[in-house]
Amino acid sequence: MLITPLIEAKAELTDGGLAPEPIVLSTRIRLARNLADEAFPGWADATQRSDLLDRCVESLSSLAVLKDGVFLDVSDLTDLEKQVLVERRLVSRELIESEGGSGVYVSPSQRLAIMVNEEDHLRIQGLHSGFNFRKTWDDVDSLDNQIEEHLNYAFSDTYGYLTACPTNVGTGMRASAMLHLPGLVMRGHMEKVVRMVNQLGLAVRGSTGEGSEATGSIFQISNQQTLGESEEQILKRLIGILHAIIEQESNARGLMLEKQPSLVLDKIGRAYGILRNGHLLSSAEAVNLLSLMRLAVDFGMWPAENRALIDRLAMEVQPGHVQCTAHSDIAPEERDRIRATRIREQFASFPDLDFSNIQLMPNPNQKN
């Protein structure tokens, strides 16, 4: 399979450089860029799209930072491969549903990915595990500068970087963080948080599933506005609000432990039991239970290094990944069995949960 090297490589989201931390799972920044004097991908015809793809790939492949990276043409990929790439957050659904003349360039660490001919000619994405906007911005900014040496960007003095959709015009920047918020979800405060965040001009999305009931209590929070402020101002505002949410989450966890300890410890204990012994697990159930195990690590009931293993499992239990490792097209029920087996085997090597020394984690995430 074309994508095998990507799955087997040490990737940022599964084997990030830094130890994973509580609450903030990952940070992402993407820049929308277009080439001057060319029709946007949605309006270009097939020849224009494929010419532009060739031009971009030629320029990208000359960049030192993408050396040893891979370029994947969407039309060469099977449906399963496409699904795995979406699950790894390297491409969007829009890209894989495009009609051809599109693709993605992925750096060896998978920290950088450039989609060509998605909604815009180029979507430059930087990704880091944890709460890491500085590093992510530095990566993306520098890659953007290098691309600019080869390609003429569509830019206006008034409107900034011109994008297919006016919602992205200006900086073309969408910055987001994935947050693990089981405390706010269990305390029933997520709706309030979503409302507050919306009022401040940010968007909240469940990683999957419905608004305030996201699978695994994982939410993505991002800026909506791209014009009228510098990248730095946008990031500063976003980071400020994220700190506020992190604090709310810490408070919610503290209150839970103080007021309803049995309720939350029961949930964690049961999750452990099922993951350790279950024989059939759907992807949503697995993610929800793994989310509770991440909380157990944050509470000091499990060694900190288990956090990385949980994050890796959460990636690998997704449907595309399970099918990919099974090397065959399998029915959903068989998938649930394989998923449960994989988790059971992994859990057999983990120590028991330690309910004797539960603590709220010390103030995390101070580096941004």
Added chain:
Amino acid sequence: MAKPEQCSHCTKPATIHLTQIIDNKIHKVDLCEDCPFKQGVTDPEGFSLADFLLKAPAALASDQSLQCEVCGFTPADFKKSGRFGCPHCYETFKEILDPMLSNMHKDTVHRGKVPEKALARLSRQRRLDQLESDLQQAVQSENYEEAARLRDLINQTREAINKA
């Protein structure tokens, strides 16, 4: 105040009235029962009220005279997709665009990063194109003195481009 009767996106009666406050600005959308599902209001992954708000009002679609001279895009196309056809559309549809941008963003003027190198290269290239077309004209009108001057300028510009 009576609610508008027609869906903002089609001609069906509006039965859903959505109000969202973004950045202390009130945004209202009136929808029929079909459009939200088509547009994915019920799917938080796919729905952004912003995309909805950005669709140009129905009145603009009837302005047939407006069309992007570079890519042929019309306001009707924009109403359908919510996206533009090419970078030049931002000039063509400036009047429709500006009020939408001020609703959507902090301001209507870019204050962020500038692609210095690409812009310098682009402006040199455009200057070269202009000089070359001037040269052709000068030759056609047998203005050889001007043609010689332009040829020197073209050579200088080419050199500058090669150095950069």
